[in-house]
Amino acid sequence: MTVGVVVVGSVNLDLVVVTPRLPRPGETVLGGDFRTVPGGKGANQAVAAARAGAACAFVGAVGSDDFGRLLRDNLVAAGVDVRGLRTANCPSGVALITVDAAGENCIVVSPGANATLTGLEAADRAAIGAADVLLLQLEVPLPVVAEAAGCARDAGATVVLNAAPAAPLPGHLLDLVDMLVVNEHEAAVVAGLPAGAGTAALVDALLTLVPTVVLTLGARGAAYGDRSGLRLRVPAPAIDAVDTTAAGDAFTGALAVAWAEHGTAPSEDALRWAFCPRSCR
Ligand code: RIB
Secondary structure (H helix, E strand, O other), rough: OOOOEEEEEOEEEEEEEEEEOOOOOOOOOOOOEEEEEEEEEHHHHHHHHHOOOOOEEEEEEOOOOOHHHHHHHHHOOOOEEEEEEEEEEEOOOOEEEOOOOOEEHHHHHHHHHHHHHHOOOOHHHHHHHHOOEEEOOOHHHHOHHHHHHHHHHHHEEEEEEEOOOOOOOOOHHOOOOEEEEEEHHHHHHOOOOOOOOOOOHHHHHOOOOEEEEEEEEEEHEEEEEEEOEEEEOOOOOOOOOOOOOOOOHHHHHHHHHHHHOOOOOOOHHHHHHHHOOHHHH
């Protein structure tokens, strides 16, 4: 069965430099060669879902610049349906990314064209209505995220929200979310808990807001909880991290496909599969 996924989200060109360590405020550090990489949480998740075997469509906006053309071509090359990708008369979104020797990063995003995605068109609504899963993040304006979630709910599609970058979320959006995927920082912000709250406390607090939670824990794997009382903990594959940028996006895109393929809720197998879908075997 081919799963249908629609992603409504961001697309950026990532401007990347690797440095021995991340700079402190006011500090200059010398890094290696500059690289450009297609990115944006929405586009990364769309590519991951397509590589994981889904029929994936992307709704977003690039700018009317060379970056925009490169970003569109990258999505097409990945097999993503870009009929919902607008070209706005402004610069494309970019992300300034510094990666340290341990693979950790810090990222500054200039939304550019992503900020022009303020509403859906009839064709976007039709695509969402025909999909199994709608996949959302928080790098495009919140009203379009909520509109897309409402459209999916009306059509019976599953709504997966990756609440990144972290932000407190309005109740009218949370009420439309079937599965929330967050890292520990994002979980604390959404739940209104202090940094350092434990995994169980974060999952329990989030389950008062949404029915299903996947908490990503970096090298420690992922935790799952739902309102039936099921709690799972899945380890991440042991790897030497070179660059953790978009690791959560790759996981989330694959998880959306695994969840749709496995029916109502992800089994432990589905979570393991999301760490290592067929595209990385
Ligand atoms: O999650 C990683 C992504 O965040 C990068 O590709 C960057 O564009 C930012 O959106």
